[in-house]
Amino acid sequence: MAKTKIPNPDELGKIDYTPPKKHWMDIPVEIKPDMYCHGAKAKSLKVVDFPNARDWTPAEADWKLPEDWKKIVLEGISERLKKYRTFHVFMDICVRCGACADKCHFFLGSGDPKNMPVLRAELLRSVYRKYFTTGGKIFGKTAGARELTLDVLKEWWYYFYQCTECRRCSLFCPYGIDQAEITIIGRELMNLLGLNIEWIAGPTANCYMKGNHLGLEPHTIKSTIDFFVNDIEDITGVKVEPTFNRKGAEILFITPSGDLFADPGIYTAMGYLMLFHELGLDYTWSTYASEGGNFGFFTSNEMAKRLHSKIYAEAKRLGVKWILGGECGHMWRVWHQYHNTWFGPMDFLEEPVSPITGTKFANAKSTKVVHLVEFTADLIKHGKLKLDPSRNDNLVVTFHDSCNTSRGMGFFEEPRYVIKNVCNHFHEMPDDTIRERTFCCGSGSGLNASENMELRMRGGFPRANAVKFVHEKHGVNMLANICAIDRAALPPLMDYWVPGVRVTGTHELVANALVMKGEKERTVNLRNEPLPEKGGDSDV
């Protein structure tokens, strides 16, 4: 297919931040190639009963909208103003101070003023003013109000799919306006007209039908994990024996399906298997609730609920006591910040207690789900794991905080504690780019497709820039994370901006360092690469 090639890093790095002279409302949207994703397919939308299911092409003038599209959108706004108090408040309170403007990775990487969070919100706010406020109705443009036209709708679509809902901007907003909530509502409105992207709609449909984003069938999941089991035996001499859909197991383990398919997530999955085996954990995989992530969350709250509820249905069916969740980003946002509002406490499960250390995870009292990294940090803290960090001595590691686990749930220390216990060489990126101030991978919220690669490289530029700094200063060659979208999105980002830095899930590092009972002398790591020589010089 005819594909445009994205500019090289030197060219892409020349970013012009000069604002245009014209008023932003007078600059029509231009749908640029490599900056947007393919439109959602009819077949994907039909599966979940979303409206206006048809094949359409964003680059074409005709988006095949229903005749009364404008009425649908305005009623959609009206309904959501009543339903979501946050949305109503965020439409009213912004004073346009601009504190958020240069905090967005998409603005920093593109220089496009409509990627300033304040202006992205204004795209929607201006229409809100026109139809829902007296000032806007009377004074129009002077009051920052404008008509909802087809061009405005297209502008919304283009820019609401240039926001990864990472919420870095909201950290700097004096009012705490959550831009992600605005994007979420913006995308909900798009979905009323069938204006989704296929990279989100496809996985959502798959997850609804088959239990995971990839559409892995039960026998495919089993065969994939068997493949990992064989590899683990080759590498360690230990045969791990996972179980599937086992009733009466103490723990249900849920992780993103990407870990069962994509490099390097598969090594993270091997890490899970090895750790659980070593602990003798009474746990089971499920081939029904086989997805930790929730791409429904990137379409609408209702769709997110539909996908989320299957995990609990499965927990109930299997009769487990609690749920352990793997390395995923947005799965934790859903669990930590939405679950209780949607469903309240899950009374049929027990408050999670680590069977190894006896630690009660009081933070998981309501959801009954524990993040694997806090579980592992607790194991290490109690001295329950035998670790040989020198096996990771060829690696100089830094940690990328996933937006959802850091800003979404304040999860800063646990992954660092784990990594520092399994690796001897660790360096932090600059303070302004980690922990709650972390920069997004540039591909979150379902934007990790391939046709929007320029957008992804631009959005990931600030993150890559910080990695480049520690790569040059400390020789960092491995970027660790606890999120499957990161594992998928960061390798091409590194290849583009910082060649020589690879990407890993945290439990791959754990498993490499983990000294297992009855293991043979290890000569290779999980990627089948030779281990660094004992006592030899590392390439630090």
Next chain:
Amino acid sequence: MPYLEFQGKQIEIDEDGYVVNLDDWTKELATFTSGKDGLTLTENHWEVINFLRDYYAKYQIAPMIKILVKEIGKVMGPEKGNTKYLYELFPDGPAKQACRYAGLPKPTGCV
């Protein structure tokens, strides 16, 4: 939806050139689409394409690269069981390019 004109038929493809209906795939179509990219399919290419199709028929998804590498190494010798060899055959990447010729859909999600 774009189409590919082939042997007097219109074959439905997606924006990235993947065949939409799996039943539309034929060996001739694979030769035709690869030819359009300036690539002549050799026996080595077919070894990969056939494995992909067999795997898909069994599992309804393309195999992960790791499985592909291992299988090709088994069939064609360990010196060919590596990603470098696969990239030599399919410069745009075995996952994308080989699946496109093999008529398989591309995987989506956190991948």
